[in-house]
Amino acid sequence: MTKFFATTALVASLAMPAFAVQPAEGEQLAENQVYNFWLLDAIKSVDPAKNTDVEGSDVLRQLFEGLMNEDEKGAMVPGVAESFEESDDKLTYTFKLRDAKWSNGEPVTAGDFVYAWRRAVNPETASEYAWFMELMNIVNATDIVKGEKSPEKLGVKAIDDKTLEVTLTTPTPYFIKTLSHATTFPVPQKVIEEHGDAWTQPGNLVGNGAFVLKSHNLGVDITMEKNPEYWDAENVVMQTVKGITVNDNNVALTRYQAGELDRVQIPAGQYPRLEKEAPDQAVSLPYACSYAYVYNVSEKGPEALKDVRVREALSLALNRDIIVNNVLQGGQKPATTWTHWAIEGFDQPETELATLSQEEKTQRAQELLTEAGYGPDNPISLTLQYNTDENHKKLAIAAQQFWKPLGVNITLNNVEWKVHTDRMQNQDFDMARYAWCADYNEASTFLDWFRTDGYNSGKWSNAEFDQLMADAKTAEDTTPIYTRAEEILAEEVPAAFVYHYAKVDMINPDIKGLPTENVLNSWYAKDLYRLAD
Amino acid sequence: MFAYIMRRLAVAVPTLLLLIVFSFILMHLAPGGPFTQERELPPQVLANLNAKYGLDDPLWKQIINYIWGIVAHFDFGPSFVYPDRSVNELVAAGFPVTLTYGSLAFIAAVVMGVGLGVVAAIWHNSFLDYLAVGISIGAQVLPNFVMAPILVLIFTLWYGLLPGGGWSFSDPSFWIMPVIALGTSYMASIARITRSSMLEVLGSNHIRTARAKGMPEHRVIIRHALKPAMLPVISYLGPVFVSMITGSVVIDIYFSTGGIGKAFVDSALNRDYAVMMGVTILVGALTIVFNLVVDVLYAWIDPKIRY
Numbered sequence: 001m002t003k004f005f006a007t008t009a010l011v012a013s014l015a016m017p018a019f020a021v022q023p024a025e026g027e028q029l030a031e032n033q034v035y036n037f038w039l040l041d042a043i044k045s046v047d048p049a050k051n052t053d054v055e056g057s058d059v060l061r062q063l064f065e066g067l068m069n070e071d072e073k074g075a076m077v078p079g080v081a082e083s084f085e086e087s088d089d090k091l092t093y094t095f096k097l098r099d100a101k102w103s104n105g106e107p108v109t110a111g112d113f114v115y116a117w118r119r120a121v122n123p124e125t126a127s128e129y130a131w132f133m134e135l136m137n138i139v140n141a142t143d144i145v146k147g148e149k150s151p152e153k154l155g156v157k158a159i160d161d162k163t164l165e166v167t168l169t170t171p172t173p174y175f176i177k178t179l180s181h182a183t184t185f186p187v188p189q190k191v192i193e194e195h196g197d198a199w200t201q202p203g204n205l206v207g208n209g210a211f212v213l214k215s216h217n218l219g220v221d222i223t224m225e226k227n228p229e230y231w232d233a234e235n236v237v238m239q240t241v242k243g244i245t246v247n248d249n250n251v252a253l254t255r256y257q258a259g260e261l262d263r264v265q266i267p268a269g270q271y272p273r274l275e276k277e278a279p280d281q282a283v284s285l286p287y288a289c290s291y292a293y294v295y296n297v298s299e300k301g302p303e304a305l306k307d308v309r310v311r312e313a314l315s316l317a318l319n320r321d322i323i324v325n326n327v328l329q330g331g332q333k334p335a336t337t338w339t340h341w342a343i344e345g346f347d348q349p350e351t352e353l354a355t356l357s358q359e360e361k362t363q364r365a366q367e368l369l370t371e372a373g374y375g376p377d378n379p380i381s382l383t384l385q386y387n388t389d390e391n392h393k394k395l396a397i398a399a400q401q402f403w404k405p406l407g408v409n410i411t412l413n414n415v416e417w418k419v420h421t422d423r424m425q426n427q428d429f430d431m432a433r434y435a436w437c438a439d440y441n442e443a444s445t446f447l448d449w450f451r452t453d454g455y456n457s458g459k460w461s462n463a464e465f466d467q468l469m470a471d472a473k474t475a476e477d478t479t480p481i482y483t484r485a486e487e488i489l490a491e492e493v494p495a496a497f498v499y500h501y502a503k504v505d506m507i508n509p510d511i512k513g514l515p516t517e518n519v520l521n522s523w524y525a526k527d528l529y530r531l532a533d
Numbered sequence: 534m535f536a537y538i539m540r541r542l543a544v545a546v547p548t549l550l551l552l553i554v555f556s557f558i559l560m561h562l563a564p565g566g567p568f569t570q571e572r573e574l575p576p577q578v579l580a581n582l583n584a585k586y587g588l589d590d591p592l593w594k595q596i597i598n599y600i601w602g603i604v605a606h607f608d609f610g611p612s613f614v615y616p617d618r619s620v621n622e623l624v625a626a627g628f629p630v631t632l633t634y635g636s637l638a639f640i641a642a643v644v645m646g647v648g649l650g651v652v653a654a655i656w657h658n659s660f661l662d663y664l665a666v667g668i669s670i671g672a673q674v675l676p677n678f679v680m681a682p683i684l685v686l687i688f689t690l691w692y693g694l695l696p697g698g699g700w701s702f703s704d705p706s707f708w709i710m711p712v713i714a715l716g717t718s719y720m721a722s723i724a725r726i727t728r729s730s731m732l733e734v735l736g737s738n739h740i741r742t743a744r745a746k747g748m749p750e751h752r753v754i755i756r757h758a759l760k761p762a763m764l765p766v767i768s769y770l771g772p773v774f775v776s777m778i779t780g781s782v783v784i785d786i787y788f789s790t791g792g793i794g795k796a797f798v799d800s801a802l803n804r805d806y807a808v809m810m811g812v813t814i815l816v817g818a819l820t821i822v823f824n825l826v827v828d829v830l831y832a833w834i835d836p837k838i839r840y
Contacts, residue, residue: 042615042791044614044615044616045615045616045617046617047616047617050616050617052570123577123581123584124585126578126581126582126584126585126586127578128568128570128574128578128582130575130578130581131574131575131578134575142577145575145577145578145581146577147577147581197616197617197618198617200617201617217626217700217791218615218618218623218626218627218791219626219627219789219790219791219795219796220699220700220789220790220791221699244699244789245699245789245791246698246789247785247786247787247789247795248786248787248789250682251682251685251697251698251787251789254682254685254686254689254690254697255689255697255698257690258689258690258693258697260696260697416802417802418563418564418565418566418569418802418803418804419563419564419565421565421569421570421571422564422565422569423564425569425573434571435571436571455572455573457573
C-alpha cells in the first residue's frame, strides 16, 4: 500500500502555502510583528538531542523543522518532507525531502537527518531522549543505545540528498505522528563538529526552522528572529519571537496584564474570575495530560490494595466533579479513563465509573469495601504521597475527605519532587499522585504506561492488556482495541484516574494563529501574526 | 597583621576542603539523582549518562576527581541539567547579576540604615527618633516576598514606569525594584543595630570627656562616636554582604533575574550536583574572605584590637 500523502497534502500546500494561518480580509496587521511568550524556567538546552522539556520543545520548533509539522488541529502536515511512501509490510518509510535550506544557506539533506538521528542514539551523546528513537521502533535503536552496535547501524539511510529511508522493527501505527517531535529534528553536522557543545550559542547555532536564534540570556529571555533562508519565508508574517522567563505564575499574570507577555498560564483557581473579566482572553483548551493516583500493587505495596475491590472502591468514592468544579476550576474534565478524552481515534468505554451518579458510586464503594472485609469498624490505613505543589496538596486533602467516611484513613505524605519520583520508581509508596502527558496524539502514548514492561510504577500486570497493546501495533483499526484496554483498566483499577488536563491560559486577542484544537499544544510561530491594536 | 592574614588564609584551605567533602557526601545522600525523572530512563540510557558524567565511579573517586579538576584546571565540571553549559559558564552568567543588584542593595542599605540609626540615636526620644524607628520597623515587617509584588503593582501595573522583571546590564531600570526589595529589610536591621550601638557609645565616658573639653557636637559624633559605634554593625555586615551578593532566591524568582540565588536552590532540587557544589564553594569562599575582611576592619577601627 502506498500512501500518496503528497497528492492531497502537497496540492493543499500550494493552495494554502505552508498551512500558515493568513490574516483574514479586513484584519489590520500590527507594524511590530512580535510575539512574547512565557517560559516558566530557563531553557535547558536548544540542542534537539538534549532537550527534555516542553518549553525547550516550544523553542526548538521555531529554530528547527522536522520531517512533519502539526497544523492547528494537531494533524500532521509536511515539514521538510514533501511526501512519503509506506511499504506494504509497514516496516519501511521513504521520505521525499523538499528544497529546504539551513539558516547559513546550505541545503537540508537526507544526510542531515541521518546524522541527527544517529547522534540521538549514540551513547556518547548521552541523550536523555534516546528512548524516543526506541519508541519510534527504528531498527537497531535499542542495541545502539545499549552500546552493543555502532550508531551507523541505525535503520535510517540517505538514498540520495533528497530521499530518506527509515526501517522499523515492527509496524508502528503512530510512527508518522512522532516526526514532529524535537528529538527527530535535523542538526547541522559541520557546525556541531566545529563548535562542540557551544554550537547552541547564538551566533553559532544554525537551524532550518522559520526563525534563527538571536540571543539567549539563560533564565532571562531568548529571542528569535525570522529566518530569510526558510523555504517558506515569504509566508511567515511574524518577525520576532521572544520567550521571557518568569519563574512565578502569578508574577507572569501580572506581567501579562502589564502587556509584557502575550500568553500566560492562568494560576489555579483564577480562571472563573478572569473568564468573567476578560472573556476574549481567558481560554481553556483540552491538553493531553492525565492525572491519577497510582496504587502500588507490587510485593512491596500494602495488602489492602492487592484486593481489586478496595482499589475500585477508592476510585469510585473520589468525587471528581468536586475536584474539577470546586478545586481546579479551569475547565478540566473528570477522568474515567487513563487516555485523555480528546485524543484522536479514542472512544471512552461505558464503565460504571463513567455512567453512575456520585451517590450510586459512593454506595457501590461502600458495598465493595464491606465485601472485602473493610469498613469503619475495620479501617484501612494508607499513605498518599505527592510532590510539593499547592494543587497536589489541595487535591490530596479532598481525596482524604472523600475516603474518610468509608473507613479509609489516609496519611498525606508530601515530599520533594526527586524524592517522590525516586520512591515511585522503587515501589516505595502506597498510593502516589502521577501525571502523564502525551508524546504523540494517539492512545498508546497513555496506555503503554500500564504495560508490564512500561513505566508502570505500581507494577500492575495483565496478560490480556499486554496482548492488546501488542495487537494494536499491527491493527488496521485501533480504536476498539484501545477501548477494550481501557475497559480492563476500569475492571482491574491499577490507579484511580482523577482528571484530564486543560490548558488554561490568557491569550492576547491581537495574536492570531495559535492552535486551539491541538491537544499537544504544539505551536509554530511561523503561523502567527499580530493585529494592530 | 600580614602574618595574621596569611595564617587565616592558610586555615581557609582545609576549611574549604572540608566544606567540599561534606557537601559532596550530603548531596549524594539525598534520594534520587540528576537523571531521576517522571519518565524513568531506560537502564542503558541512564548508564550512558552516568558514564558521561563520571557518576558511575565510587564516591571517593568522584570527590578526588572533582577537587583535582578545580585545583588543576579551575574546572568545576559540567552541569547535569544544562547539558550545553559548564558550571563555570553558569556561575559566570548568574553571579554578575546578583553581584550587581546585591552590591547596590548593600550600599543603599548601609547608607540609609546607618543614617537612620545615627539620626535616631542623636535625637533620642524625639520625633525624628520615632520616625526613624517607625520606618525601620515598617521595613522590617515587610519581607521581600511582600515587598516585591507591591513594587510591581505600583511601578509596573499602575504607572508602567519599570519593567516587571527580567535583567539587562545596560538598562538600570531593571535593577531598581530588585535593589529596593532586597535592601529594605537589611536597611531596617542596620538602622536598629546602629541606633542601639550609637546610644551606648554616646553614653560612654570618652564622649562625656570630649564634650567636656568643649568639642563641637558634630566632631564628637563623627570623630569619637561613629567609629566605635560601627563595630557591631560591621560584624553584622560581613556575612550580610556575602548573602546579598550571592542573591536571594525570592528576588531571583520574583523578578526572574537569572541570578545565582535561584540557580542554587534549583540545583539542589534538580540534584545538579556540579552546579550545587560550584555555588556552595563560591559562597563558602566569599564567606571566609569577608569574615577576614571584617576582622581586619575591626583592627583598623578599634586600636584596642591587635592581631
